[in-house]
Amino acid sequence: MDIVVCVKTNPDLEMVRVKDRVAQTEGVPYKIGDLEKNALEAAVALREAGAAAKVTALCLAEGNRKAAEDIKTALAMGADEAVVVDDPALADPDEAAVAAALAAAVKKIGACDLLLFGEGSSDNYTGQVGARVAELLGLPQIGYARKVEAADGAVRCERSMDDMIETVEAPLPAAVTVVSEINEPRIPGLMQIMKAKSKPLQVWSLADLGLEAPAPVREIVSNLAKEQDRKHIVFEGTAAEQADAFVDALTREGVLGR
């Protein structure tokens, strides 16, 4: 069984500062998203358990000009090969374009029995890409996976639902999107990092995939949270008086006692 893990890199969120309500990403290094690391770990664990033969990390650069460098972390974590799709026309793609490129790349990679994703990316978390790619490739998809097992031509997953755990099975090939409970991604040691350097890594353009530059289907008008008007009410008096006045105010606002 061969596994392809779709891996997105995003600006290191811990280092992004917000100035005038705009995220400042200039000079912020990229790293592999958190859930993508879970997906990688799941794939490598399957290979180590003998359930998979090869793990390929597939990354769409999406404007990260150092994606081919950053994806080496996936190789250090245990992926056998890596493919980066890097094209200026995909510098800031919407989810449809991402899915189209990934689906085409998966086809070009060829052997893929299990396609793994993080449930959502660490930056935008639209949670669309896994399902879209599965649809484009005509694969069954299992979401919210907190456990993945593969045997006898099928994948069996535990799905983490709000109030229950669902166990489902799909025939391979299949696509699975994972959540963070699934595992604790390994931190590669220096030796792994050094070995990663000599693992195969290919960079493809859209033309290599036989795709045209996508026409965007979405336009971001604003992704800012709505600014809240504060009430600026100060309560005075004893603690009991303040509490009463506070509860009254909340009731007047319709927050309490509905």
Added chain:
Amino acid sequence: MERVECIVVGGGLAGLSAAYGLAEAGVEVMVLERGDYSGAKNVTGGRLYLKPIRDIYPELWDEAPFERPVARELVTMMAEGAHTTVEIASDRFTAGAPQSYTVLRARLDQWLAEKVMEKGAMVVPNMKVDELLREDGRVIGIRAGEDEIGADVVVVAEGVLRLLSSAAGLATQPKARHHALGYKEVIELPPGVIEDRWHLNPGEGAAQLFMGECTKGMMGGAFLYTNRESISLGIVVGMEDMRRRRDGTESWQLLDEFKELPQIRPLVAGGTVAEYSAHAIPEGGISQVPRLAGDGYLVAGDAAGFCLNALVTVRGMDFAVAAGHLAAEAIKRAKAAGDFSAAGLASYEGSLRSSFVLRDLETARTIPSFMENPRLFTHYPRAVARLLESVYTVDERPQDGLVKKAWKSVRRDFLNVATVKDAWSARRI
């Protein structure tokens, strides 16, 4: 054991400069940096004297992400409630190729790390080296976590604390008395505001140093450098002075108190603190420079004590770049001769001695002990501020003539046994 030709421990300016020179020459080199990226943990005041290193890697500097060329130099001497600022301006600071630039290390180091990678070196962030491996006195590689990697030569560029080199017995443990402690904030301000506040032409920068009251009698001073869209404001105090203090002052409070001074408040008004950091500075001078090369290793940058605080000029970054470069040169020679022993690497020390690095440190040999004189940080700045305060004072009392006013202060503050002694001890710096 996995092997590479050269391991550089520490991806600061010294380590990256060494790696750049080595990678350029086709030496297989790997830089290990414990921070999330190069520059993540590095602190500097903020001014790089580029002039001494412009000819080292000349292709690099034109595109380096510097902040502003320093066009105005200001020194402020502070008494309690009074201060005097002197401005030193010269066309020569900026004409043609500016002599110094303000810098932010997060940006500068990351950029240099990228350049190093473009030359073919491996730069591995998030990788803390735990040990320098030794065999029969020779450094044979490093250990990081569970992984041991061998190398023909290790460049130790781990910065001021020398944890690895002292543990491996290559250097003595650093002592408080040879170090200062720096606290710094990067405070964001719009470029226009910066240019107005420091009377700068667009794009130009200022460097302002403060001496006297701000360090509460301790060795040290405060600094302010203007960046493109922020200022770097910090305070530096002698570690030993700080340690001996018994009044409950915590060192980190000094910067807050400094910012609250009425002279400083308007300079930082309206700014947003974007970054806070603290770091040690080697100030022991040439007497604290360890052995620079041995079997299988070289030491560069702060780890080698290459830092010079000459009261109004602070240098460490230019030394780090130059030393890294000379380390690379020495390693190239050692590689050509196939000899990475102390003898094979000995040319490193020789070239440092004929470069400005050890020459300037040698010239400044007496500065560290001269700076142990507390009057430098208390009496003199105060006296200057008070002298000019009195000259500029007009009140209802009958005024002394100008000369008399000044003479009174000069006699009181500058002509006594202590100051004459200070002048005598200063004659050699």
